[in-house]
Amino acid sequence: MGDRVSEPELVLVFSGKRKSGKDYVTDLLLDRLGSDVCCVLRLSGPLKQQYAQEHGLDLAQLLGSGLYKEQYRSDMIHWGETRRSQDPGFFCRLATRGAQQPVWVVSDARRLSDLQWFWSEFPRQTRCVRVQSSEQTRKQRGWSFTTGVDDAESECGLDSGVEFDWIITNEADAPSLDKQLQPILKLAMEAASSSSTSRSS
Ligand SMILES: Nc1ncnc2c1ncn2[C@@H]1O[C@H](COP(=O)(O)OP(=O)(O)O)[C@@H](O)[C@H]1O
Numbered sequence: 001m002g003d004r005v006s007e008p009e010l011v012l013v014f015s016g017k018r019k020s021g022k023d024y025v026t027d028l029l030l031d032r033l034g035s036d037v038c039c040v041l042r043l044s045g046p047l048k049q050q051y052a053q054e055h056g057l058d059l060a061q062l063l064g065s066g067l068y069k070e071q072y073r074s075d076m077i078h079w080g081e082t083r084r085s086q087d088p089g090f091f092c093r094l095a096t097r098g099a100q101q102p103v104w105v106v107s108d109a110r111r112l113s114d115l116q117w118f119w120s121e122f123p124r125q126t127r128c129v130r131v132q133s134s135e136q137t138r139k140q141r142g143w144s145f146t147t148g149v150d151d152a153e154s155e156c157g158l159d160s161g162v163e164f165d166w167i168i169t170n171e172a173d174a175p176s177l178d179k180q181l182q183p184i185l186k187l188a189m190e191a192a193s194s195s196s197t198s199r200s201s
């Protein structure tokens with residue numbers, strides 16, 4: 001692709017139900033790895049940007065985790081699906097454009113077509129990670145079941161048929177996130193060091 005200056009060494013594609021903690025966990029990875037090594041890419045970023053522009057909405061609020069986004073979620077899903085039906089890789093391409101770090105953390109895959117895009121572009125580098133939390137925990141974080149959202153592909157598209165490389169349980173009584181993320185952090189640090197070796201030689 002024309003905009004890509006260098007290939008990533010590792011692409012960690014995260015998915016999980018809303019309020020499972022995808023943003024929280026991927027932000028933690030960024031914190032542990034640092035922004036020279038790692039960037040967090042959100043497929044919903046370019047989607048929200050264009051949706052906000054076309055509908056005259058507040059992008060900052062759509063990017064946040066409050067109620068504003070929830071008011072528009074169902075319509076945003078349909079709007080994004082129209083784009084994806086014409087070009088399934090549309091948001092994946094936009095979200096990864098210009099990313100230069102050796103480790104890419106994609107925070108919000110939702111559909112098989114998202115995973116297929118990464119597997120086909122970066123077959124050697126792509127790994128899939130699921131973040132899971134119980135419904136009770138998600139409710140404590142503000143989730144409530146919404147028909148048309150929680151029973152649609154946007155939330156259920158990766159519920160089955162994918163063999164995840166890692167499953168992270170984001171619950172108070174689970175092992176700490178740092179502990180669960182250890183094998184991922186190890187792989188990411190190896191990827192970063194092999195990238196700095198190949199870039200300096
Ligand atoms: N392990 C955790 N400890 C404390 N707060 C958490 C944890 N995981 C998620 N949260 C909080 O729960 C809310 C939903 O998490 P978020 O990462 O936005 O979920 P998602 O991106 O999957 O919708 C946020 O306010 C976040 O800060």
Ligand SMILES: C[C@@](O)(CCOP(=O)(O)OP(=O)(O)O)CC(=O)O
Binds near residue numbers: 023110
């Ligand atoms: C229209 C969306 O992209 C909105 C996604 O918004 P977020 O990624 O912010 O959602 P959660 O973190 O799960 O709460 C969904 C889609 O189907 O593409």
